[in-house]
Amino acid sequence: MPANPSTARAGRAVHASRTLSAAASVLALAVSLAACSSTPSHPAAAPPTTAVRPAAAEAGAQHAYATLFDMANKAVAPKLAVIEDGSTLRTAISQALSSSLAASAAGAKVVGITLLSTSGCANAGLPAPCARVSYDILGTSGKPLLSSASVGYSVDVNGTWLVAKSTICGLLSMFEAASGSKSSTPPGCP
Numbered sequence: 001m002p003a004n005p006s007t008a009r010a011g012r013a014v015h016a017s018r019t020l021s022a023a024a025s026v027l028a029l030a031v032s033l034a035a036c037s038s039t040p041s042h043p044a045a046a047p048p049t050t051a052v053r054p055a056a057a058e059a060g061a062q063h064a065y066a067t068l069f070d071m072a073n074k075a076v077a078p079k080l081a082v083i084e085d086g087s088t089l090r091t092a093i094s095q096a097l098s099s100s101l102a103a104s105a106a107g108a109k110v111v112g113i114t115l116l117s118t119s120g121c122a123n124a125g126l127p128a129p130c131a132r133v134s135y136d137i138l139g140t141s142g143k144p145l146l147s148s149a150s151v152g153y154s155v156d157v158n159g160t161w162l163v164a165k166s167t168i169c170g171l172l173s174m175f176e177a178a179s180g181s182k183s184s185t186p187p188g189c190p
Helices: 005-033 054-068 078-081 086-097 100-104 118-123 166-177
Strands: 105-115 130-139 150-157 159-165
Touching: 054 078, 054 105, 054 150, 054 159, 078 086, 078 150, 086 130, 100 105, 150 166, 159 166
Parallel strands: none
Antiparallel strands: 105 130, 130 150, 150 159
């Protein structure tokens, strides 16, 4: 027997509402902490031309993403310290952290990292060395807020792996849109 069209539409509306709510929470969480995510492109992975230790890149990216998405710590300075050119995002990060959506996030876990070649970094609009990072934004229950991992980038700045500014600006833009802001460009983002 065919499904009732009204029931099917209502089911799709509930699913869309849940998806939008989860996306808004993650965006607000990601924005408030600095992930869906900003993905300029998916450059091909290749061995980087600079000597990068994969274990150091993974540990650095894990630390940066965990610090950024640690909502238990509302301090802005530690979050800015793990973002590429973070000092330019103070206003946007402060606004995001003060939002009610920030309370839905409790951290992040890097689930994969791929070091990119110098040309791969350039294609993504990033300085080399860089890496594509798959990560989960964790809710207060410790479980991922989204059904699939978000994708962002990490860059090595003077030996320290940081969350790429393009990643956080993408998250902040989504947060601005989800919060009904008339501005599409968060303060400090290009």
